[in-house]
Amino acid sequence: MTQSTITLPAGMEITGEIKPGYANILTTEALSLVVKLTREFESRRQQLLAVRVERAKRLDAGERPDFLAETAHIRAGDWKIAPIPKALECRRVEITGPVERKMVINAFNSGADSYMTDFEDSNTPNWDNQITGQINMFDAVRRTISLEQNGKSYKLNDKIATLVVRPRGWHLDEKHVLVDGKRISGGIFDFALFMFHNAKEQLARGAGPYFYLPKMESHLEARLWNDIFVMTQNELGLPQGTIKATVLIETILAAFEMDEILYELREHSSGLNAGRWDYIFSCIKKFKLDKDFCLADRAKVTMTAPFMRAYALLLLKTCHKRNAPAIGGMAALIPIKNDPEKNEVAMGGVRNDKARDATDGYDGGWVAHPGLVELAMTEFTKVLGDKPNQIDKQRPDIDVTAAQLLDFKPEAPITEAGLRYNINVGIHYLGSWLAGNGCVPIHNLMEDAATAEISRSQVWQWIRSDKGVLEDGRKVTADMVRAMIKEELVKVQRDAPGGDGPTYVRAGHIFEEMSTSTEFAEFLTLPLYEEI
């Protein structure tokens, strides 16, 4: 079948517009790989998503997660992941960012060891962002990427960061592509196109196809990715074990299966990352109906909260026991322009975050902005010296129990300022996401889908939980939230770039619907995706 300038494999339809340049990515051969992977694995994705729903019901009914009895032998076993390729040995600082052309070039040139380009949390997955993102990757891998913008010329330096790609999570569809009449997996689409076009080129240039895998809830979900890797390597004629993937442990359920996830991916693993923001969101989502669960203002839920500390230490110990890199997550602090004092406080926050991770034993950590690379590098170098990593640092002293992973504190304070903050950030972020930008600075912090999820799920939960009481004694109610939404929308319209555009009013409606309806939306990006 032919749509405009592209020839589709049998059984595939594409409803997105084919703009100039898109045909180079949407080739028949590349799309054939998408079709093959979809036919082989889509039903398993759907089954695993159904398992999530069933598990959520049991958690809503009071079940508590624990380490799995059926995989105790894997946790007790003496196995290691396959050796890490040279290009991934040193990841002391990893910069992340959406697949937007200018940011791609800036990130590669930032001085970071590696660069995670993001089709997930920091990206609005509209059709144009997905396909231009692939074009940007195609050009970057071949080092032909360049840009003229606002009087500046952008091109790659001689020395650039190692590329790692984050495809979308299992929950997200690619609605513009149908195979046999059904929407396909966004993650498989992102992965397959990237692999088809770039894997061999990357290998020829001394690196390889490296990925970050987001938002998984179990080792069976990791097994699905592993099987996709095996089939893709066969299809493309690549040696097994060529692909390497770092899994974000960013759900509370995955925290109970860290060993098992590494084990499933052991031929393809490049370690684990502590994805703190989705992790906090996942805790709220999974225990939202627990009368004993209620977290304090978002700003108080830090990496030193008991449950976050337990999670970070367990991840570190688990990785190093298996010879796997442990990569720290991201402080949401970013450089603050035109206010040196506030900027120094923010930079101090990032420094402390990286110093804690490095001292614990982490091999590297994420930064949100090129202006943070040097200071993060300094903190890791203080501990690592000339070593590319500290995987040899074993932590047998760490012993984390299920109860510690579930020790959800602090519970106080919940304040009117904290509630308003969540509402304000939620509306601002949703409005920006709908306008096509999935990562924005709000009140001097990096906000993306994961941080915004915390804001909107806290509001939902505070309305419903008996513990959702402001420190002045007022119960958080739906009416209180509705009134605040009206007031905060006005502030967002005043403050957000392009805030008077239609997406912010729509964002106010969606935020109200999401936080006051009885049903809890599984991910905010699911209803939002239907709007773009």
Ligand SMILES: CC(=O)SCCNC(=O)CCNC(=O)[C@H](O)C(C)(C)COP(=O)(O)OP(=O)(O)OC[C@H]1O[C@@H](n2cnc3c(N)ncnc32)[C@H](O)[C@@H]1OP(=O)(O)O
């Ligand atoms: C929870 C998670 O999933 S974390 C991972 C997902 N989140 C991210 O990756 C965060 C990515 N970071 C960003 O998008 C941005 O840094 C923001 C939105 C937080 C802040 O953006 P801004 O306020 O526009 O940044 P600012 O104006 O200071 O940017 C200065 C320059 O740095 C560049 N820059 C900023 N952040 C990045 C980045 N992460 N990667 C590459 N370049 C960047 C800008 O493009 C700009 O370039 P220019 O001078 O050539 O025009």
Ligand SMILES: O=CC(=O)O
């Ligand atoms: O993806 C990272 C996170 O913190 O969420």
Ligand SMILES: [Mg+2]
């Ligand atoms: Mg995340």
